[in-house]
Amino acid sequence: MPPITTPVTDAEPDQHPAPEQGQPQTRQQGHKPVETSLAAPSQQQLADYKVVAATHPWRWVGTVIVAAIAAGILYSLLTNPRWEWGVVAQWFTAESILRGLGQTLKLTLISGALGFALGFILALMRLSSSPLFSSVSWTFSWIFRSTPLLVQLLLWYNLGYLYETIRLGVPFTPITFAEFQTTSLISQFAAAVLGLTLNQAAYSAEIIRGGILSVDQGQIEAATALGIPRWRRSTRIVLPQAMRAILPTAFNEIIGLVKGTSIVYVLAYSELFYTVQVIYNRTQQVLPMLLVATIWYIVITSVLSIAQYYIERHYSRGALRTLPPTPLQKLRRFLATHAVTKTAATSPKGQL
């Protein structure tokens, strides 16, 4: 981009003389002669003025205040010995913590993926014209949204107490295809995944349904008129366009789920939070251990937030005329222009 000042420096100094000087003025041909007075410059003259952007002095004041507060918080975090940063550092990459972290990621990934997949199906069912599908979907969401996740997890884990065996067969008849011992079927992990997935599905169904409703009806109509089959219509035409509305809330949910997995400590399942608890119960270093977990949650959330940025950008194809540059592209462009000015400045020296 050329600097704004270029047109001004290019302009001839006598480009806007007073009309009475009698010089031919191509720009004003056909116009009434511009009235010039000493006080007010003519519109022609104004057109050649340099534009000065508005200044925001209060922004600077605000920046100073915010910087001071941030520095204060940081200083207290670093200097207060009760945070016990040494302990944090010691445990941060301890094997047991990393193992717990792995379990947390595994739970998030599996129940997030399964939950959203099931949620998509539930959303389609809810929106379908079949009263059977839509009422089954509604009831599912109703049940799983109205019971506490804690209760759901404990129920799944204690299913063996409620039902000793699970039988696959025709109800109310002796016909049986298969029979399982419930306790061998539902491990801690299975109970955790089941509970988190079904709960997640109920919530994501509503998020996806909201996204689908935000897509212009004309899109579905056009796809229908073209004879595109129903499933393809949903996955290829509607869902990608619904994604723009779904993604911000969906990432909220996923980030919530990362931390929400900590609730499975009630099953004594050794994910990150449970591991931390076990350690601080032994060492009594409660705060620094909680800090270890917190920092890991912050790391995961940060990675997810970056992923969110790029995924949202991907799905804005076609919705925006031109995609804005990514932070990385901005940085590269900045460095490139910087490097150019640097080499331009240094090269004469180098040659000499």
Next chain:
Amino acid sequence: MSLATIEKTTRGAVAVRSVDKSYGAQQVLHEVNLDVAEGEVLVVIGPSGSGKSTLLRTINHLEKVDRGTISLDGELIGYKARNGKLHERREAEILAQRTEVGMVFQNFNLFGHLTALQNIIEAPIHARKIPKAKAVARAKELLARVGLADKADAYPRQLSGGQQQRVAIARALALDPKVVLFDEPTSALDPELVTEVLEVIRDLAKSGTTLIIVTHEIGFARDVADRIIFMDGGRVVEQGTPTQILGNPQHERTKSFLSKVIEPAFNI
């Protein structure tokens, strides 16, 4: 550009018989009877709310009729007659029937997240199971025909309204439909963009594909139509050649409608 790619077989005859349609208490179509011959260009005019769009949408089974039948080349749209009853067709059959009828919408309804080319090849590949390479070649041919050969990779939002509508026409033609329905194709366009779309439709009208066009462009209707029908209050009030309907309307309603639309408009 020639339209030799569309084979000139005898196809595209539409018959509408005694069609009634209501939305709740409001009846939008009354006893509509209409025959459109193979290759005929039929223009439907009438005030808003006269049932023109609804009639078009029933031909594509986007709207179910309450009574009466619609057939394309003798085959009932959306139903099968069996034992004195009309049985609703299965989804797959209805989809197959829809591929025979192309539709161009007032608001284009291009898929916003797909490029022009992707918009055009979607239905041939997934509704007709045409191999991708063949569909792409055909789509490029169609884009060239509507004068947009260089816009294959543009997203709809990067195109002007007139260009979008031309892509939408190419998309409708990609299935080689027997009939193409136009639902006020130029109503959402700026006046200077109307001509480019009408040119494409005019070109198509010469190709021998049956066209049913709902429009407010009376000048265009006079120019392109084999026959014009005037609808009002859900009924076909009057029909005839452009000269008859536009030059010498018989019905009072037609006269008053035309006096309102012709005077302010200028002919193309």
